Amino acid sequence: MTLKGALTWISTGGGGLLIGAALGLLMTVAFEDPLKKLLQGVRRRSRVLRSRRRTPNASGFEFGGATSPFMIVAGDGTEAIKEELVHLVVSDEPIELPAELAAWRSEIAAEEQARKTSGSPHHWNGDCFAVEKLVEERTARDEEVEIFLHLRRTDYYSFLASQHLDRRFRDGTTPRSRYIDPVGHRRAPVFMSLSLGTSVLVITTDNHVLICQRGPDVGSRPLHWGVSADEGLSARLDSPSGLPPRIHAAARRGLCEELSLEDHEYRLALLGFTIDTERHQWDSVFVAYAHDLSSEQLDRRLQRSGKDRGLEIESWEFAPFTVRSVLQRLHGGWPTRAWTPVAPVALYLALVHEYGRWRVERLARNHSKRLRR
Numbered sequence: 001m002t003l004k005g006a007l008t009w010i011s012t013g014g015g016g017l018l019i020g021a022a023l024g025l026l027m028t029v030a031f032e033d034p035l036k037k038l039l040q041g042v043r044r045r046s047r048v049l050r051s052r053r054r055t056p057n058a059s060g061f062e063f064g065g066a067t068s069p070f071m072i073v074a075g076d077g078t079e080a081i082k083e084e085l086v087h088l089v090v091s092d093e094p095i096e097l098p099a100e101l102a103a104w105r106s107e108i109a110a111e112e113q114a115r116k117t118s119g120s121p122h123h124w125n126g127d128c129f130a131v132e133k134l135v136e137e138r139t140a141r142d143e144e145v146e147i148f149l150h151l152r153r154t155d156y157y158s159f160l161a162s163q164h165l166d167r168r169f170r171d172g173t174t175p176r177s178r179y180i181d182p183v184g185h186r187r188a189p190v191f192m193s194l195s196l197g198t199s200v201l202v203i204t205t206d207n208h209v210l211i212c213q214r215g216p217d218v219g220s221r222p223l224h225w226g227v228s229a230d231e232g233l234s235a236r237l238d239s240p241s242g243l244p245p246r247i248h249a250a251a252r253r254g255l256c257e258e259l260s261l262e263d264h265e266y267r268l269a270l271l272g273f274t275i276d277t278e279r280h281q282w283d284s285v286f287v288a289y290a291h292d293l294s295s296e297q298l299d300r301r302l303q304r305s306g307k308d309r310g311l312e313i314e315s316w317e318f319a320p321f322t323v324r325s326v327l328q329r330l331h332g333g334w335p336t337r338a339w340t341p342v343a344p345v346a347l348y349l350a351l352v353h354e355y356g357r358w359r360v361e362r363l364a365r366n367h368s369k370r371l372r373r
Contacts, residue, residue: 063348064327064364065371068341071185074136074147075272077352085139085146086270088244095130095154095191097161100169105161121217123156127235129245130154131193131282134273147273152190153235159194163279185275192280195232198251199342200286201350202228202259202266208295208318214340215314223314226340229258251286258312260301266290271349276341283342287350323351323363331371
C-alpha cells in the first residue's frame with residue numbers, strides 16, 4: 001500500500017476509528033485524575049457558596065426556625081456553671097477610646113446633658129465594666145467548667161459611643177468593619193466590648209416562664225419582648241468597695257429591683273455567656289426557679305410594682321414552660337412582637353437545662369420542618 005493510500009485508510013476507514021479510540025483512551029488515562037480533582041474542587045466551592053447563602057451571618061443563632069444575631073461563648077445549658085467557679089478579674093488599667101470614638105462620646109455627653117437640663121428623659125453616665133477576654137478552663141478533679149472573665153472599668157457614655165457599629169468614620173469605614181470584622185467578636189478590642197449584662201428567665205412553681213416587654217425609655221431595644229429581668233453590671237452597685245463584682249450577685253440584684261424577688265425565693269443557675277453580634281454586647285444567661293411562687297402569685301406581686309419595674313418593664317405575660325409552647329410563641333403565638341436577640345438563646349438554654357438537649361433539638365427540628373411546609 002502506498003503512503004497516500006495508507007493515509008486515506010487511516011482517515012476514512014476502520015483504522016481511523018481504531019486510532020481515535022486509542023488516542024481517546026490515552027487522553028482519558030492522562031487527564032482522568034486532574035479532571036476529577038477539578039470537578040471535586042468545583043463541587044466543594046459550590047457547596048461552600050450555597051452554605052454561605054443559607055447562613056449569611058456565620059455567628060447567628062437558630063432555634064426551631066427562629067434566628068437571632070447571637071453567639072454562645074461558654075456553656076450549653078446542660079449543666080449550670082457553679083457560682084464558685086466564675087471568677088471576675090478586674091484591671092484598673094484605663095481604657096482609651098480611639099480619637100473618633102472619643103469625639104462621638106463627647107457628642108453623647110452633650111446630648112444627654114441637654115436632655116437633663118430640659119427635663120427630658122436622659123441617661124446618666126454610670127461606671128460599668130468592659131470585657132477584655134473570657135477564658136474557659138476545666139477543674140483538675142471533676143473537669144467542671146471554670147470561667148475567668150477579665151474586665152476593665154469604663155463608663156456608660158463610652159458604651160453608647162461604641163454602639164454605633166455602622167456609623168461611618170471619615171475614611172468610610174465603620175467600627176464594625178474596622179475593629180470587629182477582621183478579628184471576630186471573641187477577639188474584638190476591649191474598647192469595643194464595653195458592656196456585660198445578665199439576662200434571667202424566671203420559672204414559677206406551676207411551670208410557667210415570665211416574658212417581659214422592655215420599657216420605652218431603656219437604653220437598649222425599648223419595647224422589645226425578652227427575658228424576665230436583665231441587668232447591666234455596675235461598678236457602683238456591684239463593686240462598691242472596689243472588689244471584683246460577682247455575676248450571680250448582679251443577676252440577683254436585677255431580680256430584686258425589677259421583679260421584687262428576694263434571694264431566698266428562688267434557685268439561680270448560670271447557663272452560659274453570650275455575645276449579641278448585632279451590637280457586640282456581652283451577656284450572661286440565667287434561669288431562676290421559684291420555690292413557692294406560682295404565675296398567679298408572681299403576677300399579683302408585679303402589679304404592686306417594684307423598685308425599677310415601672311422603668312424597666314412595660315408589660316409582661318406568662319407562658320407554659322414546655323418546648324412546644326415556647327416554639328409556638330416564638331413563631332406564631334406573638335407574631336407582631338419584636339424580640340430581643342437574647343430571648344431565643346435564653347429560652348433554648350433554659351429548655352435544654354430542664355428537658356435535655358436531645359429532646360429540645362428534636363422538637364425544634366420538627367417545628368422547623370412544619371414551618372417550611
